[in-house]
Amino acid sequence: GPMMGQANVFFRYWPEKIQPVIDRYQGESRRLFTVLDRRLGEAEWMAGDYSIADIANWCWVR
Structure with a gap:
């Protein structure tokens, strides 16, 4: 979750790329999606359960 949130902020909303x-x-x-x-x-x-x-x-995965 937090990594995707940061990726989204810096990719879409941060004033400079x-x-x-x-x-x-x-x-x-x-990487985390690969682990999951x-x-x-x-x-x-x-x-497990x-x-x-x-x-x-x-x-995050739907």
């Missing part, structure tokens, strides 16, 4: 900052947050967002995708490829839910972790992350 600071490409290294944009690249950092977009790259970290991609790998986990959900192994298990139905993020933390359905939990608040799945609820909290749904809005």
Whole structure:
């Protein structure tokens, strides 16, 4: 969540484009989605059973 929020702010709303900052947050967002995708490829839910972790992350992955 926070990495995607930062990526969005610097990409869409920051008055000047600071490409290294944009690249950092977009790259970290991609990395975290890769981790999440790998986990959900192994298990139905993020933390074993359905939990608040799945609820909290749904809005980012839907």
